[in-house]
Amino acid sequence: MENLTWEDILVDWVNCLKLSKPIQKLDDLKDGLFLSNLQKVIKKSSEIESDVLTCLFEILNQYYPNFIINNKAYVHLSDLPLNDVSLITSLLLHYTCIHDRRDVLTSPLCHNLKQNTQKCIRTFLEKIQEAKKLGNGELINIIESCIKEVNKKTEACQWLSMTGSPISKESPLQDILQTPTIKENRLLRKDKEITRLKTELELAQEEKESAEEDLKLQIEKNKKLESLEQIVEQCDKENRELEEERDAEKVQVKTLESQCKMWLEKFIETDGKLQYLTDISKQQEIKYESLQNHCAELEALLDELKPKSHNESYTEESFQIPTNINRRSRNFERYSCEDLAHSVVDVQLKEVQKENEGLKMVLTKKEEEANQLKDDMFRISEQSDEIRKKLEENKKQTSEMISKLTEEKNMLNEKLSAIEEEKNVVSKFLDLNNEELQKVIQEKEVILEALEMSNKEVGKVIREKQEVTEQLMQEKNWCNRATYESL
Missing domain, CATH: 1.10.287 (Helix Hairpins)
Structure with missing residues (x-):
């Protein structure tokens, strides 16, 4: 089996979210359809900018201030080099998994991606968390090291990579993405915070x-x-x-x-x-x-x-x-x-x-x-x-x-x-x-504003909880069906 490339990882991630039609290579992202739909999920409809890159650059500036894009005030999505598209997509992967943490953006990774792809993404997320200063060079080094580590373990995990079956409890991303059980504690914390904010109000x-x-x-x-x-x-x-x-x-x-x-x-x-x-x-x-x-x-x-x-x-x-x-x-x-x-x-x-x-x-x-x-x-x-x-x-x-x-x-x-x-x-x-x-x-x-954000978070958590419940029910049904078939 051929070794994985980082472009393959990103293409699998994009197709896994199902926010647009499937792509074959990263250059297909220049049509803006996936990024536009991702922007709609991340941002409220009233906050959506006319230009997709404007919104995405704001997020990158806020969470990754050392990441630099040349001429970003004038550049258009179709004019971005492939290397910049790869780096921007990688940071969006990290943002959706670590900072945003919506179930609609995290659960598909645990259930629809191959095992070695999940391991590569987990290694990528952990290395970024360990990095003190995340610039362009550091990001490239992290990506290269992740690909090397994953390719070394490919032969040992070949039978998991070839199956293509969804992974639930044994998913490598399950614990790092904190889905779904740990989010219930977050919901309780949000309730307490809402009560405190109401008292302050x-x-x-x-x-x-x-x-x-x-x-x-x-x-x-x-x-x-x-x-x-x-x-x-x-x-x-x-x-x-x-x-x-x-x-x-x-x-x-x-x-x-x-x-x-x-x-x-x-x-x-x-x-x-x-x-x-x-x-x-x-x-x-x-x-x-x-x-x-x-x-x-x-x-x-x-x-x-x-x-x-x-x-x-x-x-x-x-x-x-x-x-x-x-x-x-x-x-x-x-x-x-x-x-x-x-x-x-x-x-x-x-x-x-x-x-x-x-x-x-x-x-x-x-x-x-x-x-x-x-x-x-x-x-x-x-x-x-x-x-x-x-x-x-x-x-x-x-x-x-x-x-x-x-x-x-x-x-x-x-x-x-x-x-x-x-x-x-x-x-x-x-x-x-x-x-x-x-x-x-x-x-x-x-x-x-905090209450509004909390209400949004509560609504989001409730929706995520419902989605997780539905997914758990699906997994339970799948497990029951698998058990029945095995019997």
């Missing part, structure tokens, strides 16, 4: 509810804090409005004070002019009185001179007739000078009277203006007094309001400070709770 749920209650309390406190902040903002707004009103009233008071000052200056100026005109008027009156006295004296003198000159002329006419003409001429000249002087005095008196009348009119006008200014000044003074009173009242009210608002603001600031401190404490507490909640949520997610 209940605790996590209670912690989550407690954290949610704390979060609701913090939200209520935040709402209360926002309400107080709005009250403080409203007080600040009213305070600013009062300050603006106070500033506007100050500006108005300054304007009125400047107007009062202007009217006072005008009043003082007009009063000075009035005083000046009054002095001039008094001087003119004094002049007028002096001129009147002077005119009176002149008139008195003229009155005295008129009778005297009349008596002298009459005496001279009665006693000195010859000299009458010369005396009359002298009297005429004297009368002409007196009339002229009297006329000049009258003209001067009229001019002085006109000037006095003009000054009296100006004085009357100035007195009217002064009276008007006094009335305006009195009215402005009254308005200024009223404005001062209102300003004092407004200042008083503003001061009271500002003091009241200041007290309220201080009280609110104290409350706000207390609330801020409480908020900081609660925020720290909430941050801690949030961190704990996040941790609990993460733990819960991990627990849920």
Whole structure:
């Protein structure tokens, strides 16, 4: 009989699983049918990638990180060299038997493979378990050593290899694949793990509810804090409005004070002019009185001179007739000078009277203006007094309001400070709770994932148990039939 090759071992393994049509050589795996169906068995349907190699490379990277495939990001299944196909298939054989351990992938090996093929696969699995670092070179060395060991024992096991009968209890892979009895212990362990995970999930749920209650309390406190902040903002707004009103009233008071000052200056100026005109008027009156006295004296003198000159002329006419003409001429000249002087005095008196009348009119006008200014000044003074009173009242009210608002603001600031401190404490507490909640949520997610995995494992174990039970029943029937036939 010809010696076995590793390709023969892998071809027998592929055909044994019956996931695709039988193949004659490893190069037939490049059609992707077997690998695609194997991927569907290993992975959930929702996790299946569009590319078969992508999923398989992820598994190889996870469990065999030192195994290297060149250009695996761009390579296609049909472009893989035969050596790489052989190595990848060998690692998939190890993964399905040691890491995945599904009955659908392990039981056929114990029942449908030849004895020497099972021994070769067992040797391969044991050597990989003993390897500290599984790289490409180490994997090739393990495969070569397995083939050599199996070929040495081929002659001794030739009668087992030629029979092709299924092997059950005496299968070399039975103990290493742990099927089916040992999986019942795994099922019990999974049940215990599920119970523990359920307990942890209940605790996590209670912690989550407690954290949610704390979060609701913090939200209520935040709402209360926002309400107080709005009250403080409203007080600040009213305070600013009062300050603006106070500033506007100050500006108005300054304007009125400047107007009062202007009217006072005008009043003082007009009063000075009035005083000046009054002095001039008094001087003119004094002049007028002096001129009147002077005119009176002149008139008195003229009155005295008129009778005297009349008596002298009459005496001279009665006693000195010859000299009458010369005396009359002298009297005429004297009368002409007196009339002229009297006329000049009258003209001067009229001019002085006109000037006095003009000054009296100006004085009357100035007195009217002064009276008007006094009335305006009195009215402005009254308005200024009223404005001062209102300003004092407004200042008083503003001061009271500002003091009241200041007290309220201080009280609110104290409350706000207390609330801020409480908020900081609660925020720290909430941050801690949030961190704990996040941790609990993460733990819960991990627990849920573990539960899902456990449920899947339980379902898988149950299915495997059913399959093993069916297989045991088949084996029992086969044994009974074989016993019956032997009898």
